[in-house]
Amino acid sequence: MSEQRSAARTVLVTGGNRGIGRAIAETFVAAGDNVVVTSRSGDDGPEGAHTVRADVTDSASVDAAFKEVEAMFGPVEVLVANAGITKDALLVRMKEADFQDVVDTNLTGAFRVVQRATKGFMRLKRGRVIFISSVVGYTGAPGQTNYAASKAGLIGMARAITRELGSRGVTANVVAPGYITTAMTEQLPEDVTDNYLSMIPAHRFGRTQEVAAAVQYLASDAAGYVSGAIIPVDGGLGVGH
Ligand code: NDP
Numbered sequence: 137m138s139e140q141r142s143a144a145r146t147v148l149v150t151g152g153n154r155g156i157g158r159a160i161a162e163t164f165v166a167a168g169d170n171v172v173v174t175s176r177s178g179d180d181g182p183e184g185a186h187t188v189r190a191d192v193t194d195s196a197s198v199d200a201a202f203k204e205v206e207a208m209f210g211p212v213e214v215l216v217a218n219a220g221i222t223k224d225a226l227l228v229r230m231k232e233a234d235f236q237d238v239v240d241t242n243l244t245g246a247f248r249v250v251q252r253a254t255k256g257f258m259r260l261k262r263g264r265v266i267f268i269s270s271v272v273g274y275t276g277a278p279g280q281t282n283y284a285a286s287k288a289g290l291i292g293m294a295r296a297i298t299r300e301l302g303s304r305g306v307t308a309n310v311v312a313p314g315y316i317t318t319a320m321t322e323q324l325p326e327d328v329t330d331n332y333l334s335m336i337p338a339h340r341f342g343r344t345q346e347v348a349a350a351v352q353y354l355a356s357d358a359a360g361y362v363s364g365a366i367i368p369v370d371g372g373l374g375v376g377h
Contacts, residue, residue: 146209147171147355148202150192150249151219153179155318156268159344160216160351161185167352170209174201174219192219192245195252202252211256214355217246217290218268224279235282242286246293250308254301262305264355267294268347269366271314271374287312291366298364307363309354314370316342338371 152161152173158181164171165184173181174190181187186208190201205212220242223234250265257263272280273287290310297308315321315332321341333339350367353359368374 145169145213146205146211147214147216148174148205148212148249148253149181149185149216149218150174150190150245152181152185152216153177153187156313156316156344156347157216157218158182159348160218163345163348163352164214164355169214172205172208172212192248193240195248198248198252202256206256211260212253213256213260213262214264214266215250215253216266216268216351216355217249219245220268220286222280222283224283226279227281230281235285238282239286239289242283243289243293246290250293250297254306257301257306258304260305263301263307265294265297265306265308266351266354267291267308267310268351269310269312271312271368271370271377273312274366274377275374294366295364302363307354307360309359309362309364310366311347311350311354312366312368312370312374313347314342314368314373316344316347316369318344332373336371336373337375340371342369342371 147164147169149157149161151157153175161171161173162182171185173185173187176191178189188201188204191197223238246267267290269290270287272284276284294308294310347369350369
């Protein structure tokens with residue numbers, strides 16, 4: 137779903153050089169927005185999007201990236217906090233450093249970018265925040281104590297922002313993908329993917345474009361009264377949670 141708008145907005149997608157973030161960036165480019173993606177490596181995002189280097193675990197790097205974006209296009213109006221990592225291990229074997237790394241990237245990283253983006257939202261008197269969480273944030277998954285905690289945290293963060301900034305024209309929502317085919321999930325062992333497939337009512341894995349469509353909706357004018365919500369894009373995997 138893409139909608140052509142008369143006025144281009146400044147859209148920032150963290151981790152937009154590959155996977156889900158890249159597909160999200162592509163749909164904003166197609167809608168005619170000014171799109172910037174971040175990557176740590178400097179690897180380019182999709183055609184039509186600008187790329188800036190940023191590491192979401194480093195607030196100075198995040199600040200520098202925002203300054204670069206603002207110099208090009210003005211304040212960020214739509215922020216998609218998508219950058220994320222996994223470092224799976226069973227709880228008894230999980231190293232504290234691996235717990236902290238995942239939380240630092242997925243949850244504190246999202247905090248760093250949304251806090252920085254809020255300066256611009258206050259100037260614009262509007263803003264859209266979309267956090268890319270995961271079905272695992274509410275269903276849990278063995279071996280993902282760190283990841284599930286970080287993804288559940290994004291839901292609380294979106295709801296706190298909704299209450300704090302709702303009167304300033306800012307919405308904050310969550311998209312919770314299920315099993316989407318990307319480089320991240322291609323690394324999972326075959327028995328894990330087979331097991332997931334058997335549990336997904338749609339009986340297939342999702343496409344990055346299907347996640348991007350939900351993000352487009354939350355960023356659209358039509359979703360102006362939607363805040364603090366979670367949109368699952370999981371083929372029904374998390375239904376009932
Ligand atoms: P990928 O591994 O394909 O991409 C991850 C992206 O995050 C990359 O662009 C990477 O940048 C970026 N990133 C990682 N760490 C940092 C960091 N410290 N600073 C800045 N950028 C960083 O993942 P997916 O596309 O599969 O996942 C995207 C999001 O969707 C993640 O938050 C993930 O948890 C979530 N998700 C994915 C699901 C799936 O099935 N694929 C299911 C549910 C949720 P770089 O290339 O520079 O390393």
